[in-house]
Amino acid sequence: MIPKLNIAIVGCGPGGLAAALFLKRQDHDVTIFEQFSKPLPVGSGLLIQPSGQAILEMLGLLDSIRSLASPVYHLHGISVEQNRRALDMQYSNTKEGTSALGIHRASLFSVLLQAVEKAGVPIVVNSKLVSVEERGSLITPIFERGAAGAPFDLLIDASGARSPLADGKVKRLDYGAFWATVDMPETHAIVPDALDQRYYRASQMAGIMPVGLNPATGKPGAAIFWSEKPENAKRFMSLGIDEFRRSYCSLWPEAKPFVSQLTSMEELTMAVYGHRTGRPSPIDRLIHVGDSWHCTSPQLGQGANMALIDAAALAMALEQSSSLSEATRAYRKLRAMHIRLYQMLSVVFTPLYQSDGVIKPWIRDMIIHHFARLPIIRRFIASTVSGSLALKIR
Ligand SMILES: Cc1cc2nc3c(=O)[nH]c(=O)nc-3n(C[C@H](O)[C@H](O)[C@H](O)COP(=O)(O)OP(=O)(O)OC[C@H]3O[C@@H](n4cnc5c(N)ncnc54)[C@H](O)[C@@H]3O)c2cc1C
Numbered sequence: 001m002i003p004k005l006n007i008a009i010v011g012c013g014p015g016g017l018a019a020a021l022f023l024k025r026q027d028h029d030v031t032i033f034e035q036f037s038k039p040l041p042v043g044s045g046l047l048i049q050p051s052g053q054a055i056l057e058m059l060g061l062l063d064s065i066r067s068l069a070s071p072v073y074h075l076h077g078i079s080v081e082q083n084r085r086a087l088d089m090q091y092s093n094t095k096e097g098t099s100a101l102g103i104h105r106a107s108l109f110s111v112l113l114q115a116v117e118k119a120g121v122p123i124v125v126n127s128k129l130v131s132v133e134e135r136g137s138l139i140t141p142i143f144e145r146g147a148a149g150a151p152f153d154l155l156i157d158a159s160g161a162r163s164p165l166a167d168g169k170v171k172r173l174d175y176g177a178f179w180a181t182v183d184m185p186e187t188h189a190i191v192p193d194a195l196d197q198r199y200y201r202a203s204q205m206a207g208i209m210p211v212g213l214n215p216a217t218g219k220p221g222a223a224i225f226w227s228e229k230p231e232n233a234k235r236f237m238s239l240g241i242d243e244f245r246r247s248y249c250s251l252w253p254e255a256k257p258f259v260s261q262l263t264s265m266e267e268l269t270m271a272v273y274g275h276r277t278g279r280p281s282p283i284d285r286l287i288h289v290g291d292s293w294h295c296t297s298p299q300l301g302q303g304a305n306m307a308l309i310d311a312a313a314l315a316m317a318l319e320q321s322s323s324l325s326e327a328t329r330a331y332r333k334l335r336a337m338h339i340r341l342y343q344m345l346s347v348v349f350t351p352l353y354q355s356d357g358v359i360k361p362w363i364r365d366m367i368i369h370h371f372a373r374l375p376i377i378r379r380f381i382a383s384t385v386s387g388s389l390a391l392k393i394r
Helices: 014-025 050-058 063-069 105-116 230-238 240-249 253-261 303-320 326-353 359-371 375-386
Strands: 006-010 029-033 045-048 069-072 074-079 084-090 100-104 129-135 139-142 154-157 174-183 192-202 204-214 220-230 269-271 274-277 284-287
Touching: 006 014, 006 139, 014 029, 014 105, 014 303, 045 050, 045 105, 045 204, 045 220, 045 303, 050 063, 050 303, 063 100, 063 105, 069 204, 074 359, 084 192, 084 359, 084 375, 100 105, 100 220, 105 204, 139 154, 174 204, 174 230, 204 240, 204 253, 220 230, 220 240, 220 253, 240 253, 274 326, 303 326, 326 359
Parallel strands: 006 029, 006 154, 074 192, 100 204, 154 284
Antiparallel strands: 045 100, 069 100, 074 084, 129 139, 174 220, 174 269, 192 204, 204 220
């Protein structure tokens, strides 16, 4: 095992917080730096796949996460034009045979943050990373306000898709989505315990997903989302809440008990999606984790899971190596195949659900509707979504 290191982690997302927990456990000195004045989660809900749950279990956090989440057994979607299933995946077909966990970001964040605080990892806020300086066997993060006090043996970049140190530019995808969190209505007619969606071709998509506790109300919650192009966001916001509810319900009338809870467009947040698969850093003392290495659209629901897996892989590589360069090589090897595969799958699948034109959604409807009944295809789709294809960490 590598001797004790002085490690800086930049970013308080799932990747940075999980890496801090794993590395602190290995007795390294760890400090987290975060750009905001207070660590905070951004966005609404996300799915923790069986692959991500396994990592949270390693951290001893899975029970706390479960208590705040909702099990999601089924991913389901209907193409309204064809009245055909365009998404149909049951977690009972995964190797794990379990479920995903739908959770509000704030809940995932608060469980990880509390564990980090309990482990005694300091978080230095108001620290926006702009670059790094490498000198000899040490690396110094440079923030907007200047250099960190002392240099570090290792810098982990977990600063997300817009990392100033990431390799290559993020390609902005044509479609993003508006997201909001509402309470789960006591009665509704959408598929229970499922992420359910409705599509008109691939240019309109409405979705609803249970997220466990709604932190704003303390009641069971649901994330609702609506696909939109970023360049239309302003015009869309100016339409007003009545028009939004009308458009949503004309695509999906059963969604009314969910969207009718929204009283203002201010409750909706636009998420812009991007794609980039960077090359790993050529510097041994700089390691990327999560979206700073690989980001993509959330269609496959993998991003936070991948960040958690990166963190576990890095800890494993450090534990099994006797030098930093050996650990860096081991980390890349552990992650390369899984990352390449999921980035490629995301490029293939995203346009089937979010794009203009008629051919891609037609292919989607034909394939899913007809072939997804075959046991081999069902199992392939289930393994893909559960995050376990080509995964070397278990
Ligand atoms: C709408 C939407 C839905 C999604 N749904 C899912 C899903 O269902 N399942 C799933 O697994 N993933 C999902 N994702 C993807 C997932 O949110 C990301 O992949 C994941 O959050 C990446 O984690 P991270 O720790 O790498 O980065 P982030 O979560 O982006 O965290 C980065 C942190 O670094 C900080 N930071 C940024 N820049 C700097 C800087 N220069 N200096 C210092 N600090 C900085 C940020 O403030 C933040 O705290 C979704 C994403 C979106 C947008």
